[in-house]
Amino acid sequence: MKVSFTQNERGNVLLCAVCTIFVVSLIAANVLLNCTARYNQASNQVRSWNEALYAAESGADIAYNEVRKIASNPASAFGASNGWATSGTTYTSGTTTFGTNGLRTSQTVDLFYSDPTSGNAWYRIRSKGISPLQGLKRTGMDDRLSNGNRFAANGATRGDGDTLLRKIDFKYDHFTATYGPTGDGTNKAIVAVSPAPQLSRRIELIAAPVGPFDDVAIKVTGNFYGLGSAAYIDIYRSSAGPYDPSVKTNPSDPRYADSQSGTLPPPSWETSTETFTPMAERPQRKRSTFTAPSTTMCRLRWTRSQYRPTYLRLKPRPPI
Amino acid sequence: MKLTHNSHQSGFTLAEILTAMAIAVVIFAAIITASLAMQKSFNAVDHYFATHIQQVRIIDYLNRDVKRALICTTSVNQQTVTLTIPKYIIQSGDAEAVSNPSLVGAMRSPTISTTASGVQVNYGTATSTVVYSINGASILRTEDGVVTTIASSTDQLVPSTIDTDLANTEKTTMAVTFHPIFTSGNVADERTGTTVFSLAYLRNKRRG
Numbered sequence: 352m353k354v355s356f357t358q359n360e361r362g363n364v365l366l367c368a369v370c371t372i373f374v375v376s377l378i379a380a381n382v383l384l385n386c387t388a389r390y391n392q393a394s395n396q397v398r399s400w401n402e403a404l405y406a407a408e409s410g411a412d413i414a415y416n417e418v419r420k421i422a423s424n425p426a427s428a429f430g431a432s433n434g435w436a437t438s439g440t441t442y443t444s445g446t447t448t449f450g451t452n453g454l455r456t457s458q459t460v461d462l463f464y465s466d467p468t469s470g471n472a473w474y475r476i477r478s479k480g481i482s483p484l485q486g487l488k489r490t491g492m493d494d495r496l497s498n499g500n501r502f503a504a505n506g507a508t509r510g511d512g513d514t515l516l517r518k519i520d521f522k523y524d525h526f527t528a529t530y531g532p533t534g535d536g537t538n539k540a541i542v543a544v545s546p547a548p549q550l551s552r553r554i555e556l557i558a559a560p561v562g563p564f565d566d567v568a569i570k571v572t573g574n575f576y577g578l579g580s581a582a583y584i585d586i587y588r589s590s591a592g593p594y595d596p597s598v599k600t601n602p603s604d605p606r607y608a609d610s611q612s613g614t615l616p617p618p619s620w621e622t623s624t625e626t627f628t629p630m631a632e633r634p635q636r637k638r639s640t641f642t643a644p645s646t647t648m649c650r651l652r653w654t655r656s657q658y659r660p661t662y663l664r665l666k667p668r669p670p671i
Numbered sequence: 672m673k674l675t676h677n678s679h680q681s682g683f684t685l686a687e688i689l690t691a692m693a694i695a696v697v698i699f700a701a702i703i704t705a706s707l708a709m710q711k712s713f714n715a716v717d718h719y720f721a722t723h724i725q726q727v728r729i730i731d732y733l734n735r736d737v738k739r740a741l742i743c744t745t746s747v748n749q750q751t752v753t754l755t756i757p758k759y760i761i762q763s764g765d766a767e768a769v770s771n772p773s774l775v776g777a778m779r780s781p782t783i784s785t786t787a788s789g790v791q792v793n794y795g796t797a798t799s800t801v802v803y804s805i806n807g808a809s810i811l812r813t814e815d816g817v818v819t820t821i822a823s824s825t826d827q828l829v830p831s832t833i834d835t836d837l838a839n840t841e842k843t844t845m846a847v848t849f850h851p852i853f854t855s856g857n858v859a860d861e862r863t864g865t866t867v868f869s870l871a872y873l874r875n876k877r878r879g
Contacts, residue, residue, distance in 0.1 A: 393727065397727055397731070463781065466783075513728055515819065516731060516821070530760075534777070535777045536774060537777075559790065559792075
Protein backbone atom coordinates (compact mmCIF):
# COMPACT_ATOMS: atom_id res chain seq x y z
CA MET A 352 0.00 0.00 0.00
CA LYS A 353 1.31 3.38 -0.89
CA VAL A 354 0.46 6.18 1.55
CA SER A 355 0.59 9.68 0.20
CA PHE A 356 -0.56 13.12 1.33
CA THR A 357 -2.91 15.10 -0.88
CA GLN A 358 -2.76 18.80 -1.42
CA ASN A 359 -6.31 19.24 0.04
CA GLU A 360 -5.18 18.40 3.57
CA ARG A 361 -3.23 21.63 3.71
CA GLY A 362 -6.56 23.51 3.89
CA ASN A 363 -6.90 22.83 7.60
CA VAL A 364 -4.31 25.42 8.37
CA LEU A 365 -5.96 27.96 6.13
CA LEU A 366 -9.35 27.27 7.70
CA CYS A 367 -7.98 27.73 11.20
CA ALA A 368 -6.34 30.96 10.19
CA VAL A 369 -9.53 32.29 8.63
CA CYS A 370 -11.60 31.35 11.68
CA THR A 371 -9.13 33.04 13.98
CA ILE A 372 -9.15 36.18 11.88
CA PHE A 373 -12.96 36.12 11.82
CA VAL A 374 -13.25 35.88 15.60
CA VAL A 375 -10.68 38.60 16.14
CA SER A 376 -12.47 40.78 13.59
CA LEU A 377 -15.76 40.31 15.40
CA ILE A 378 -14.19 41.45 18.65
CA ALA A 379 -12.57 44.42 16.94
CA ALA A 380 -15.80 45.36 15.21
CA ASN A 381 -17.65 45.23 18.52
CA VAL A 382 -15.06 47.48 20.10
CA LEU A 383 -15.22 49.94 17.23
CA LEU A 384 -19.02 49.93 17.20
CA ASN A 385 -19.25 50.71 20.89
CA CYS A 386 -16.52 53.32 20.74
CA THR A 387 -18.19 55.01 17.77
CA ALA A 388 -21.56 55.06 19.50
CA ARG A 389 -20.08 56.44 22.71
CA TYR A 390 -18.11 59.07 20.84
CA ASN A 391 -21.11 60.02 18.75
CA GLN A 392 -23.22 60.53 21.84
CA ALA A 393 -20.66 62.08 24.16
CA SER A 394 -19.22 64.41 21.57
CA ASN A 395 -21.55 65.12 18.68
CA GLN A 396 -24.98 64.97 20.31
CA VAL A 397 -23.96 66.82 23.47
CA ARG A 398 -22.14 69.41 21.39
CA SER A 399 -25.10 69.99 19.10
CA TRP A 400 -27.43 70.25 22.08
CA ASN A 401 -25.28 72.92 23.68
CA GLU A 402 -24.76 74.72 20.38
CA ALA A 403 -28.54 74.93 19.97
CA LEU A 404 -28.68 76.88 23.24
CA TYR A 405 -25.90 79.17 22.05
CA ALA A 406 -27.87 79.77 18.87
CA ALA A 407 -30.98 80.61 20.88
CA GLU A 408 -28.97 83.00 23.07
CA SER A 409 -27.56 84.67 19.97
CA GLY A 410 -31.05 85.03 18.57
CA ALA A 411 -32.21 86.60 21.81
CA ASP A 412 -29.38 89.13 21.50
CA ILE A 413 -30.48 89.93 17.95
CA ALA A 414 -34.05 90.56 19.11
CA TYR A 415 -32.92 92.46 22.20
CA ASN A 416 -30.90 94.74 19.95
CA GLU A 417 -34.08 95.57 18.02
CA VAL A 418 -35.94 96.31 21.25
CA ARG A 419 -33.22 98.72 22.27
CA LYS A 420 -33.74 100.58 19.01
CA ILE A 421 -37.19 101.46 20.27
CA ALA A 422 -35.40 103.76 22.70
CA SER A 423 -32.55 104.95 20.52
CA ASN A 424 -33.97 104.95 17.00
CA PRO A 425 -37.61 103.86 16.87
CA ALA A 426 -37.90 104.24 13.11
CA SER A 427 -35.37 101.49 12.52
CA ALA A 428 -36.66 99.04 15.11
CA PHE A 429 -37.92 95.74 13.72
CA GLY A 430 -37.39 96.96 10.19
CA ALA A 431 -38.58 94.88 7.27
CA SER A 432 -35.19 95.43 5.66
CA ASN A 433 -33.70 93.40 8.50
CA GLY A 434 -36.10 90.56 7.90
CA TRP A 435 -38.71 91.42 10.52
CA ALA A 436 -42.43 91.05 9.92
CA THR A 437 -44.88 93.06 12.01
CA SER A 438 -48.37 92.04 13.02
CA GLY A 439 -49.90 94.48 15.49
CA THR A 440 -47.49 94.53 18.42
CA THR A 441 -45.90 91.22 17.53
CA TYR A 442 -42.67 91.11 15.56
CA THR A 443 -41.35 87.99 13.89
CA SER A 444 -37.87 87.65 12.49
CA GLY A 445 -36.60 85.67 9.58
CA THR A 446 -34.13 82.86 10.06
CA THR A 447 -30.53 83.80 10.65
CA THR A 448 -27.87 81.23 9.79
CA PHE A 449 -24.39 81.55 11.18
CA GLY A 450 -21.33 79.58 12.15
CA THR A 451 -19.52 76.81 10.38
CA ASN A 452 -21.96 74.24 11.73
CA GLY A 453 -24.97 75.95 10.15
CA LEU A 454 -26.60 77.14 13.36
CA ARG A 455 -29.96 78.81 12.84
CA THR A 456 -32.06 81.11 14.96
CA SER A 457 -35.40 82.88 14.71
CA GLN A 458 -37.26 85.09 17.15
CA THR A 459 -40.66 86.43 18.03
CA VAL A 460 -41.07 89.63 20.05
CA ASP A 461 -44.38 90.80 21.41
CA LEU A 462 -45.54 93.65 23.59
CA PHE A 463 -47.16 91.77 26.43
CA TYR A 464 -47.53 94.44 29.10
CA SER A 465 -47.81 98.21 29.34
CA ASP A 466 -47.00 99.97 32.59
CA PRO A 467 -50.29 101.60 33.63
CA THR A 468 -48.45 104.56 35.17
CA SER A 469 -45.81 105.40 32.63
CA GLY A 470 -47.22 103.63 29.61
CA ASN A 471 -43.85 102.02 29.01
CA ALA A 472 -43.94 98.81 27.06
CA TRP A 473 -42.55 95.49 28.24
CA TYR A 474 -41.48 93.11 25.55
CA ARG A 475 -41.23 89.35 25.58
CA ILE A 476 -38.56 87.83 23.39
CA ARG A 477 -38.88 84.23 22.33
CA SER A 478 -35.85 82.84 20.60
CA LYS A 479 -35.37 79.48 18.97
CA GLY A 480 -31.96 78.04 18.22
CA ILE A 481 -31.37 75.10 15.93
CA SER A 482 -28.21 73.08 15.58
CA PRO A 483 -27.88 70.40 12.93
CA LEU A 484 -26.97 67.07 14.48
CA GLN A 485 -23.35 66.33 13.77
CA GLY A 486 -22.10 62.81 13.32
CA LEU A 487 -24.15 59.67 13.05
CA LYS A 488 -27.90 59.63 12.81
CA ARG A 489 -28.16 57.27 15.71
CA THR A 490 -29.44 57.23 19.26
CA GLY A 491 -27.14 56.55 22.14
CA MET A 492 -26.56 53.15 23.66
CA ASP A 493 -28.45 54.15 26.81
CA ASP A 494 -31.63 55.01 24.95
CA ARG A 495 -33.63 51.85 25.08
CA LEU A 496 -36.23 51.10 22.47
CA SER A 497 -38.37 48.85 24.60
CA ASN A 498 -41.48 50.97 24.25
CA GLY A 499 -42.97 51.85 20.93
CA ASN A 500 -44.01 55.27 22.19
CA ARG A 501 -40.56 56.37 23.25
CA PHE A 502 -39.71 57.92 19.96
CA ALA A 503 -43.16 58.85 18.81
CA ALA A 504 -43.15 62.45 17.67
CA ASN A 505 -45.91 63.41 20.04
CA GLY A 506 -45.45 60.72 22.66
CA ALA A 507 -45.94 61.62 26.28
CA THR A 508 -42.68 59.93 27.18
CA ARG A 509 -39.98 60.27 24.65
CA GLY A 510 -37.03 58.05 25.18
CA ASP A 511 -34.81 57.21 28.07
CA GLY A 512 -31.46 58.44 29.15
CA ASP A 513 -30.12 61.21 26.99
CA THR A 514 -33.10 61.18 24.68
CA LEU A 515 -35.33 62.25 27.52
CA LEU A 516 -33.16 65.34 28.04
CA ARG A 517 -31.84 66.08 24.60
CA LYS A 518 -34.82 65.66 22.36
CA ILE A 519 -33.22 65.09 19.01
CA ASP A 520 -35.40 65.61 15.98
CA PHE A 521 -34.13 62.71 13.94
CA LYS A 522 -37.00 62.77 11.52
CA TYR A 523 -39.80 64.99 12.87
CA ASP A 524 -39.93 68.25 14.80
CA HIS A 525 -40.95 67.12 18.27
CA PHE A 526 -41.78 70.64 19.48
CA THR A 527 -44.27 71.36 16.70
CA ALA A 528 -45.85 67.97 17.28
CA THR A 529 -46.10 68.46 21.05
CA TYR A 530 -46.73 72.19 21.55
CA GLY A 531 -47.51 73.58 18.13
CA PRO A 532 -45.26 75.84 16.04
CA THR A 533 -45.61 78.82 18.37
CA GLY A 534 -45.80 76.86 21.59
CA ASP A 535 -49.35 77.91 22.34
CA GLY A 536 -50.71 74.39 21.99
CA THR A 537 -52.46 75.02 18.71
CA ASN A 538 -51.80 73.73 15.20
CA LYS A 539 -49.90 70.69 16.39
CA ALA A 540 -48.59 68.77 13.42
CA ILE A 541 -46.08 66.15 12.39
CA VAL A 542 -43.50 68.12 10.46
CA ALA A 543 -40.41 66.54 8.99
CA VAL A 544 -37.11 68.23 9.73
CA SER A 545 -35.01 69.23 6.81
CA PRO A 546 -32.39 68.76 5.61
CA ALA A 547 -30.89 66.74 8.44
CA PRO A 548 -31.52 65.65 12.02
CA GLN A 549 -31.41 68.61 14.36
CA LEU A 550 -31.67 69.76 17.94
CA SER A 551 -33.67 72.83 18.81
CA ARG A 552 -33.82 74.77 22.06
CA ARG A 553 -35.90 77.75 23.03
CA ILE A 554 -35.47 80.52 25.53
CA GLU A 555 -37.62 83.43 26.55
CA LEU A 556 -36.55 86.66 28.09
CA ILE A 557 -38.24 89.87 29.12
CA ALA A 558 -37.03 93.29 28.01
CA ALA A 559 -38.04 95.61 30.83
CA PRO A 560 -38.09 99.39 30.39
CA VAL A 561 -35.67 101.12 32.70
CA GLY A 562 -35.71 104.89 33.13
CA PRO A 563 -32.79 106.80 34.54
CA PHE A 564 -34.97 108.23 37.28
CA ASP A 565 -36.80 105.16 38.39
CA ASP A 566 -34.70 104.88 41.49
CA VAL A 567 -34.67 108.57 42.38
CA ALA A 568 -36.35 109.22 45.68
CA ILE A 569 -36.58 111.93 48.27
CA LYS A 570 -37.23 111.01 51.81
CA VAL A 571 -39.65 113.42 53.42
CA THR A 572 -40.49 113.68 57.07
CA GLY A 573 -43.02 116.25 58.11
CA ASN A 574 -43.04 119.44 56.07
CA PHE A 575 -41.21 119.48 52.77
CA TYR A 576 -40.31 122.80 51.20
CA GLY A 577 -38.69 121.65 48.03
CA LEU A 578 -35.12 121.09 47.14
CA GLY A 579 -33.76 124.52 47.95
CA SER A 580 -31.65 126.81 45.83
CA ALA A 581 -28.49 124.80 46.26
CA ALA A 582 -30.04 121.62 45.03
CA TYR A 583 -31.02 120.49 41.62
CA ILE A 584 -32.96 117.78 40.01
CA ASP A 585 -30.79 115.78 37.70
CA ILE A 586 -33.16 116.14 34.84
CA TYR A 587 -31.96 114.35 31.80
CA ARG A 588 -32.93 113.87 28.18
CA SER A 589 -32.40 110.20 27.55
CA SER A 590 -33.03 110.57 23.84
CA ALA A 591 -29.81 112.64 23.63
CA GLY A 592 -27.58 109.79 24.67
CA PRO A 593 -26.74 107.54 27.56
CA TYR A 594 -27.07 108.88 31.06
CA ASP A 595 -23.99 110.66 32.32
CA PRO A 596 -24.04 111.85 35.94
CA SER A 597 -21.30 114.40 35.24
CA VAL A 598 -23.49 116.41 32.86
CA LYS A 599 -25.29 118.30 35.60
CA THR A 600 -22.03 119.76 36.92
CA ASN A 601 -20.29 120.27 33.59
CA PRO A 602 -21.38 123.56 32.00
CA SER A 603 -19.40 122.80 28.83
CA ASP A 604 -21.47 119.74 28.11
CA PRO A 605 -24.19 120.49 25.54
CA ARG A 606 -26.69 118.66 27.73
CA TYR A 607 -25.87 120.80 30.76
CA ALA A 608 -28.75 123.16 30.06
CA ASP A 609 -31.18 120.28 30.23
CA SER A 610 -29.89 119.30 33.61
CA GLN A 611 -30.29 122.79 34.98
CA SER A 612 -33.54 123.87 33.45
CA GLY A 613 -34.02 122.09 30.24
CA THR A 614 -36.83 122.00 27.83
CA LEU A 615 -38.35 118.84 29.19
CA PRO A 616 -41.84 119.11 30.58
CA PRO A 617 -42.11 119.04 34.34
CA PRO A 618 -42.14 115.75 36.12
CA SER A 619 -45.01 114.72 38.24
CA TRP A 620 -44.21 113.98 41.82
CA GLU A 621 -45.87 110.94 43.12
CA THR A 622 -46.39 109.96 46.67
CA SER A 623 -48.48 107.34 48.24
CA THR A 624 -51.09 109.91 49.19
CA GLU A 625 -51.07 112.71 46.69
CA THR A 626 -49.56 114.01 43.51
CA PHE A 627 -48.59 117.51 42.59
CA THR A 628 -46.60 119.16 39.88
CA PRO A 629 -43.61 121.35 40.64
CA MET A 630 -42.53 124.37 38.67
CA ALA A 631 -41.68 123.69 35.12
CA GLU A 632 -38.52 125.34 33.92
CA ARG A 633 -36.28 125.39 36.92
CA PRO A 634 -37.27 122.70 39.30
CA GLN A 635 -34.50 123.57 41.71
CA ARG A 636 -36.33 126.78 42.50
CA LYS A 637 -39.50 125.02 43.38
CA ARG A 638 -40.97 126.22 46.60
CA SER A 639 -44.11 124.19 46.77
CA THR A 640 -44.95 123.12 50.24
CA PHE A 641 -45.86 119.58 50.86
CA THR A 642 -46.87 118.25 54.20
CA ALA A 643 -46.27 114.57 54.40
CA PRO A 644 -48.47 112.66 56.83
CA SER A 645 -45.49 110.60 57.85
CA THR A 646 -42.19 109.54 56.44
CA THR A 647 -42.92 109.33 52.75
CA MET A 648 -40.90 108.38 49.77
CA CYS A 649 -41.38 110.81 46.92
CA ARG A 650 -40.40 109.36 43.60
CA LEU A 651 -39.81 111.38 40.50
CA ARG A 652 -41.45 109.82 37.56
CA TRP A 653 -41.64 110.95 34.01
CA THR A 654 -44.26 109.74 31.64
CA ARG A 655 -43.34 107.99 28.44
CA SER A 656 -43.93 111.10 26.37
CA GLN A 657 -41.22 112.81 28.35
CA TYR A 658 -38.43 110.31 28.21
CA ARG A 659 -37.56 107.22 26.35
CA PRO A 660 -36.66 104.26 28.44
CA THR A 661 -33.67 102.11 27.91
CA TYR A 662 -34.26 98.40 28.08
CA LEU A 663 -32.79 95.86 30.38
CA ARG A 664 -32.88 92.22 29.53
CA LEU A 665 -33.96 90.08 32.38
CA LYS A 666 -35.85 86.99 33.35
CA PRO A 667 -34.77 84.77 30.54
CA ARG A 668 -36.74 81.64 30.40
CA PRO A 669 -34.57 78.58 30.04
CA PRO A 670 -34.86 76.11 27.25
CA ILE A 671 -37.61 73.57 27.08
CA MET B 672 3.95 -5.92 -0.49
CA LYS B 673 6.78 -3.53 -0.56
CA LEU B 674 6.62 -0.42 1.50
CA THR B 675 8.38 2.55 0.04
CA HIS B 676 9.97 4.96 2.43
CA ASN B 677 9.32 8.59 1.73
CA SER B 678 11.19 11.09 3.80
CA HIS B 679 8.20 13.51 3.65
CA GLN B 680 6.02 10.99 5.44
CA SER B 681 8.36 10.45 8.33
CA GLY B 682 6.96 11.20 11.84
CA PHE B 683 8.29 13.33 14.66
CA THR B 684 10.45 12.24 17.44
CA LEU B 685 9.16 12.47 20.98
CA ALA B 686 11.51 15.32 21.68
CA GLU B 687 10.17 17.27 18.73
CA ILE B 688 6.60 16.74 19.80
CA LEU B 689 7.28 17.77 23.38
CA THR B 690 9.11 20.85 22.24
CA ALA B 691 6.30 21.77 19.87
CA MET B 692 3.68 21.24 22.56
CA ALA B 693 5.61 23.36 25.01
CA ILE B 694 5.88 26.16 22.54
CA ALA B 695 2.19 25.83 21.65
CA VAL B 696 1.16 25.96 25.29
CA VAL B 697 3.17 29.10 25.83
CA ILE B 698 1.70 30.69 22.75
CA PHE B 699 -1.87 29.76 23.67
CA ALA B 700 -1.34 30.94 27.23
CA ALA B 701 -0.14 34.26 25.95
CA ILE B 702 -3.06 34.54 23.57
CA ILE B 703 -5.63 33.70 26.24
CA THR B 704 -4.05 36.04 28.76
CA ALA B 705 -3.95 38.84 26.23
CA SER B 706 -7.54 38.18 25.24
CA LEU B 707 -8.72 38.31 28.82
CA ALA B 708 -6.74 41.47 29.45
CA MET B 709 -8.15 43.05 26.34
CA GLN B 710 -11.67 42.07 27.32
CA LYS B 711 -11.20 43.45 30.80
CA SER B 712 -9.68 46.64 29.45
CA PHE B 713 -12.46 47.03 26.93
CA ASN B 714 -15.09 46.59 29.62
CA ALA B 715 -13.36 49.14 31.80
CA VAL B 716 -13.10 51.69 29.01
CA ASP B 717 -16.68 51.03 27.95
CA HIS B 718 -17.90 51.55 31.50
CA TYR B 719 -15.77 54.65 31.84
CA PHE B 720 -17.25 56.35 28.81
CA ALA B 721 -20.76 55.15 29.56
CA THR B 722 -20.49 56.63 33.03
CA HIS B 723 -18.92 59.80 31.63
CA ILE B 724 -21.96 60.23 29.41
CA GLN B 725 -24.12 59.94 32.50
CA GLN B 726 -21.94 62.53 34.23
CA VAL B 727 -22.57 64.99 31.43
CA ARG B 728 -26.27 64.18 31.50
CA ILE B 729 -26.52 64.93 35.22
CA ILE B 730 -24.69 68.22 34.73
CA ASP B 731 -26.92 69.19 31.81
CA TYR B 732 -30.08 68.33 33.71
CA LEU B 733 -29.02 70.37 36.72
CA ASN B 734 -27.82 73.25 34.58
CA ARG B 735 -31.11 73.49 32.75
CA ASP B 736 -33.19 73.39 35.90
CA VAL B 737 -30.99 75.78 37.89
CA LYS B 738 -31.10 78.39 35.13
CA ARG B 739 -34.87 78.48 35.14
CA ALA B 740 -35.37 78.12 38.88
CA LEU B 741 -36.59 80.65 41.40
CA ILE B 742 -35.03 78.95 44.40
CA CYS B 743 -32.23 76.42 44.70
CA THR B 744 -31.47 74.67 47.96
CA THR B 745 -28.75 72.12 48.56
CA SER B 746 -28.70 69.74 51.50
CA VAL B 747 -25.87 69.87 53.98
CA ASN B 748 -24.31 66.71 52.64
CA GLN B 749 -24.47 68.18 49.10
CA GLN B 750 -26.27 65.10 47.82
CA THR B 751 -29.78 66.47 47.43
CA VAL B 752 -30.81 69.53 45.46
CA THR B 753 -34.29 71.04 45.66
CA LEU B 754 -35.40 73.54 43.04
CA THR B 755 -38.51 75.64 42.76
CA ILE B 756 -39.37 76.24 39.13
CA PRO B 757 -42.18 78.32 37.65
CA LYS B 758 -44.72 76.42 35.65
CA TYR B 759 -43.84 77.87 32.28
CA ILE B 760 -46.22 75.51 30.54
CA ILE B 761 -49.87 75.10 31.50
CA GLN B 762 -50.34 71.65 32.90
CA SER B 763 -53.34 69.51 33.55
CA GLY B 764 -54.94 70.58 36.83
CA ASP B 765 -53.79 74.19 36.63
CA ALA B 766 -56.47 76.84 37.03
CA GLU B 767 -56.33 77.80 33.36
CA ALA B 768 -56.57 74.19 32.29
CA VAL B 769 -59.61 73.58 34.49
CA SER B 770 -61.53 76.38 32.81
CA ASN B 771 -60.15 75.63 29.36
CA PRO B 772 -58.68 72.13 28.93
CA SER B 773 -57.39 72.96 25.47
CA LEU B 774 -54.74 75.16 27.09
CA VAL B 775 -52.86 72.16 28.47
CA GLY B 776 -49.41 72.23 26.94
CA ALA B 777 -49.53 75.92 26.03
CA MET B 778 -46.83 78.31 27.19
CA ARG B 779 -47.98 80.56 30.00
CA SER B 780 -47.77 84.31 29.36
CA PRO B 781 -45.84 86.30 31.94
CA THR B 782 -47.39 88.92 34.21
CA ILE B 783 -45.75 91.84 35.94
CA SER B 784 -46.14 92.70 39.60
CA THR B 785 -44.48 95.27 41.78
CA THR B 786 -43.21 94.08 45.11
CA ALA B 787 -41.20 95.61 47.90
CA SER B 788 -38.05 94.17 46.34
CA GLY B 789 -38.82 95.47 42.90
CA VAL B 790 -40.62 94.38 39.80
CA GLN B 791 -41.24 90.69 39.39
CA VAL B 792 -42.04 88.71 36.29
CA ASN B 793 -44.35 85.83 37.11
CA TYR B 794 -45.47 82.81 35.19
CA GLY B 795 -48.61 81.93 37.07
CA THR B 796 -48.79 81.53 40.80
CA ALA B 797 -48.06 77.83 41.13
CA THR B 798 -44.58 76.39 40.97
CA SER B 799 -43.05 73.00 40.37
CA THR B 800 -40.69 71.37 42.83
CA VAL B 801 -37.80 69.43 41.38
CA VAL B 802 -35.62 67.31 43.63
CA TYR B 803 -32.37 65.64 42.65
CA SER B 804 -31.39 62.81 44.96
CA ILE B 805 -29.34 59.66 45.16
CA ASN B 806 -30.96 56.28 45.61
CA GLY B 807 -28.41 53.49 45.74
CA ALA B 808 -26.53 53.55 42.46
CA SER B 809 -29.13 55.74 40.75
CA ILE B 810 -29.51 59.51 40.46
CA LEU B 811 -33.15 60.46 40.57
CA ARG B 812 -34.95 63.56 39.36
CA THR B 813 -38.37 64.01 40.92
CA GLU B 814 -40.65 66.70 39.49
CA ASP B 815 -43.91 67.17 41.37
CA GLY B 816 -43.75 63.58 42.56
CA VAL B 817 -42.90 62.04 39.20
CA VAL B 818 -39.61 60.16 39.46
CA THR B 819 -37.20 59.84 36.56
CA THR B 820 -33.93 57.95 36.81
CA ILE B 821 -31.50 60.16 34.97
CA ALA B 822 -28.39 58.11 35.67
CA SER B 823 -27.66 54.67 37.00
CA SER B 824 -24.29 53.10 37.32
CA THR B 825 -22.43 50.60 39.40
CA ASP B 826 -19.46 52.91 39.21
CA GLN B 827 -20.63 54.90 42.22
CA LEU B 828 -21.60 58.15 40.55
CA VAL B 829 -21.61 60.91 43.15
CA PRO B 830 -22.95 64.38 42.34
CA SER B 831 -22.07 67.19 44.70
CA THR B 832 -23.83 70.54 44.55
CA ILE B 833 -23.33 73.77 46.46
CA ASP B 834 -25.62 76.78 46.13
CA THR B 835 -24.51 80.26 47.03
CA ASP B 836 -26.87 83.17 47.67
CA LEU B 837 -25.96 86.40 45.98
CA ALA B 838 -27.59 89.83 46.16
CA ASN B 839 -30.32 89.25 43.61
CA THR B 840 -29.65 85.79 42.37
CA GLU B 841 -27.92 82.61 43.22
CA LYS B 842 -25.27 80.41 41.75
CA THR B 843 -24.83 76.70 41.99
CA THR B 844 -21.63 74.78 41.56
CA MET B 845 -21.81 71.16 40.61
CA ALA B 846 -19.26 68.39 40.50
CA VAL B 847 -19.93 64.82 39.51
CA THR B 848 -17.41 62.06 40.10
CA PHE B 849 -17.41 58.30 39.78
CA HIS B 850 -15.18 55.43 40.69
CA PRO B 851 -13.79 53.76 37.57
CA ILE B 852 -13.75 49.99 37.65
CA PHE B 853 -10.11 49.72 36.71
CA THR B 854 -8.32 50.81 39.80
CA SER B 855 -4.66 50.50 40.22
CA GLY B 856 -3.79 52.67 43.16
CA ASN B 857 -5.25 55.42 45.26
CA VAL B 858 -9.02 55.22 44.97
CA ALA B 859 -9.55 58.83 46.02
CA ASP B 860 -7.17 60.09 43.38
CA GLU B 861 -8.81 57.98 40.71
CA ARG B 862 -12.23 59.35 41.66
CA THR B 863 -10.90 62.90 41.66
CA GLY B 864 -9.55 62.34 38.19
CA THR B 865 -13.05 61.76 36.86
CA THR B 866 -14.49 65.06 38.12
CA VAL B 867 -16.74 67.02 35.78
CA PHE B 868 -17.46 70.50 37.12
CA SER B 869 -20.06 73.09 36.20
CA LEU B 870 -21.39 76.39 37.49
CA ALA B 871 -24.85 77.80 36.77
CA TYR B 872 -26.61 80.98 37.82
CA LEU B 873 -30.29 81.37 38.49
CA ARG B 874 -31.49 83.65 35.74
CA ASN B 875 -34.58 84.63 37.63
CA LYS B 876 -34.47 86.93 40.59
CA ARG B 877 -34.17 84.75 43.63
CA ARG B 878 -37.46 84.39 45.46
CA GLY B 879 -36.47 82.56 48.58
